[in-house]
Amino acid sequence: MIPEIRYAKAGDIQIAYQVFGSGALDLVVVPGWLSNLEIFWEDPAFARFLRGLGSFARVIIFDKRGTGLSDRVTDSPTLEERMEDVHAVMDAVGCKRAALFGYSEGGPMCALHAVTYPARTSALIMHGSYPRRTRTDDFPWGVTAEEVDRFVDSFERDWGGPIGIELRMPSVAHDPAVRQFWGRALRMSASAKTARILTKCNSEIDIRHLLPAIRVPALIMHATGDRTTPVACSRYLAQHIPGAKLVELPTDDHVPWIGCPDRVLDEMAQFLTGAHHAAEVDCVVATILMTDIVDSTRLAGELGDAKWAQLRAAHNEAVRRELAGARGKEIDNAGDGFCASFDGPARAIRCARAIRDAVERLGARLRIGLHTGECVLEPGRVSGIAL
Numbered sequence: 001m002i003p004e005i006r007y008a009k010a011g012d013i014q015i016a017y018q019v020f021g022s023g024a025l026d027l028v029v030v031p032g033w034l035s036n037l038e039i040f041w042e043d044p045a046f047a048r049f050l051r052g053l054g055s056f057a058r059v060i061i062f063d064k065r066g067t068g069l070s071d072r073v074t075d076s077p078t079l080e081e082r083m084e085d086v087h088a089v090m091d092a093v094g095c096k097r098a099a100l101f102g103y104s105e106g107g108p109m110c111a112l113h114a115v116t117y118p119a120r121t122s123a124l125i126m127h128g129s130y131p132r133r134t135r136t137d138d139f140p141w142g143v144t145a146e147e148v149d150r151f152v153d154s155f156e157r158d159w160g161g162p163i164g165i166e167l168r169m170p171s172v173a174h175d176p177a178v179r180q181f182w183g184r185a186l187r188m189s190a191s192a193k194t195a196r197i198l199t200k201c202n203s204e205i206d207i208r209h210l211l212p213a214i215r216v217p218a219l220i221m222h223a224t225g226d227r228t229t230p231v232a233c234s235r236y237l238a239q240h241i242p243g244a245k246l247v248e249l250p251t252d253d254h255v256p257w258i259g260c261p262d263r264v265l266d267e268m269a270q271f272l273t274g275a276h277h278a279a280e281v282d283c284v285v286a287t288i289l290m291t292d293i294v295d296s297t298r299l300a301g302e303l304g305d306a307k308w309a310q311l312r313a314a315h316n317e318a319v320r321r322e323l324a325g326a327r328g329k330e331i332d333n334a335g336d337g338f339c340a341s342f343d344g345p346a347r348a349i350r351c352a353r354a355i356r357d358a359v360e361r362l363g364a365r366l367r368i369g370l371h372t373g374e375c376v377l378e379p380g381r382v383s384g385i386a387l
Contacts, residue, residue, distance in 0.1 A: 002041045005069060008062075008092035010084045016069035017062035017089040021054025025122070025272060026095045028086055029053065029061040032104030032128075032255070033198065034189035036068035037061065043181045045172075049257035052265040053101075056273050060098065062089045064106075066198060067189050076201045083113050090120065099123040099272055103256050104229070105133075108207045111241075114218075115210045124218040124241075125268060127256045128226055130233035131240070132206040139208070141232040148203045152196050159192035167227040169258040171251065176324045211240035218244040219271045223259060225252030245271070287348040287372045289328065291319065291355060292337040294365040311362060312336060318358040326351035345372050 003020040018037050021027075041047045053059045063070040064082055086109070090098060099122050102110035107129025114121040135142035154163060162182040165173045172178045190198065218241045222234035231248060238246035247267050251259030269275060293299065293315065300308040319338050323330055326347045332339040342348035352368045359366050376383045 002038060005037060006092070008088040010065065010088035013065045013073070013085075014071045015062055015065060015085045015088050017060060017092070019058065019060050019093055020050070021057050021059040023055065023057035023059075023273075025057050026090075026098035027053060027057035027059050027272070028090065028095075028098045028100050028110075029059060030086065030100065030102035030106030030109050031061070031064065031067075032102075032106050033202065034067050034186060034195060035063050036185060036189045037063055038069065039181075039185045039188050043178070043185075043257075045178075045261070046181075046257045049261045049265070052261070053268070055265075056269045056275070057099070060089055060093055060095060062086075063189075064109075066194055072194060073197075076197055078201075079109060079112055079205060079207075083109055083116070086110075086113055087117075087120075096120065097122050099125065101125040101127070101268070102129060103127040104129060104254065105202045105205070107237075108205050111207055111210060111214060114216050115213045118215055121216050123272060124214065124216050125221070125271065126218070126234070126237060127221045127264065128223060128229055128234075128254045129220075129237065130205075130229050131208045131211060131237055133203050139236075141230045141236070143203075145203075148199065152199050155192040155196055159195070160187055162186070164228070168254040170227065171253050172258055174320055174324075175329050176327060177329065208236075208240070211237065212242065214241045214244075217271070219247065219267065220244050221247045221249060221256075221264060221267060223249045223251045223253055226254050227252060228254040284343075284375055285372065286375045287342040287345045287370060288331075288375070289340045289342065289348050289352055290337065290369045291339075291352075292367045293359075294367055296336045299364065311364060314362050315359055315364060318362065319355050322351050322354045322358060326354070341375065345370070 003018040005016055005018060008015045008017060016037055040050065062085060064085055065071060065077055066073040097120050100110035100113055107126035110124055110126060114124045132139050132142055134148065135144050160183060162179040163186060165179060165182045169178065220234045220238045222231045224231050234246060238244045249260050249263060253259030256264045303311060316333065320330065323340050326342065328340040328342050328351055330338065330340050348370055352370060356366050356368060
């Protein structure tokens with residue numbers, strides 16, 4: 001059940017927020033670039049992550065001004081103005097003091113709040129964030145102005161689709177359901193014009209001068225393979241925030257609910273409560289498909305490295321095309337085989353036949369196995385007897 005949407009007033013702006021969870025401490029979640037509170041809960045991985053936060057905290061989450069269910073804005077809101085959104089929702093729920101968790105662009109806003117209102121900030125947590133967005137001679141890890149312009153220009157051409165998914169969540173970027181969710185989340189969070197305004201605002205962020213003044217406990221987390229924001233940005237944060245703890249996560253995914261969300265939740269729970277987070281496990285009945293190229297070693301030797309690489313690339317494209325058409329979810333692509341899951345055996349069987357035929361047209365033969373049984377669903381992987 002989706003938590004009730006409520007509204008708080010920040011000046012003349014209505015800010016949409018939700019409150020959920022059963023923990024003893026208050027945790028304010030500040031989303032990144034764009035958000036929509038209702039759409040968040042449509043994605044199983046995101047909903048699972050939010051429930052995880054609620055297992056050890058009373059969670060207060062909101063759509064920043066200009067995004068999601070909050071009032072739209074026509075100008076470019078400053079970081080200070082957006083920080084007042086935090087106060088508005090805290091006051092609305094009677095929260096005097098809270099830990100602040102900001103991921104991506106939400107991080108600098110939380111850091112500014114920690115410096116400006118230390119009495120109302122019990123702890124600071126930043127994930128996949130940065131002290132400055134754009135590159136300078138003394139901060140070579142930011143994006144270039146040209147990269148910002150190219151990203152903004154892509155809104156004119158591609159808005160409505162899953163813009164930036166390959167950089168923000170590469171491990172699931174080929175999953176049709178995730179792509180559909182991300183495209184819908186962006187559409188429902190902002191128009192292309194608003195996204196352009198907010199992206200330009202974020203490109204002006206620079207809080208480096210504030211970092212030494214942060215006096216609350218700070219936890220900094222970052223994916224080592226982050227393709228949107230290099231891990232060096234969080235290393236800089238940890239080096240300049242007194243006493244900050246840095247955790248580098250073994251994933252390429254920028255967003256906290258993909259990659260290793262249980263590790264993120266566990267680090268947060270330990271940091272805030274001193275206790276470990278009990279990971280949520282989902283068990284479902286699913287149909288698992290496994291493929292393997294027949295006599296791949298011999299075939300690779302006959303074709304040579306170049307032609308074998310071309311065949312594998314064409315094979316991967318064909319398999320992913322058929323998986324997308326049958327709503328299959330890619331689990332793994334190790335060596336020359338695929339593992340995928342389906343919520344029904346009929347689609348899995350039809351997909352297996354289509355994959356077999358497509359790969360045979362490329363000049364290769366496949367072994368394909370199907371099995372239906374109980375599986376344990378975890379972000380980024382599936383385990384259980386059915387495999």
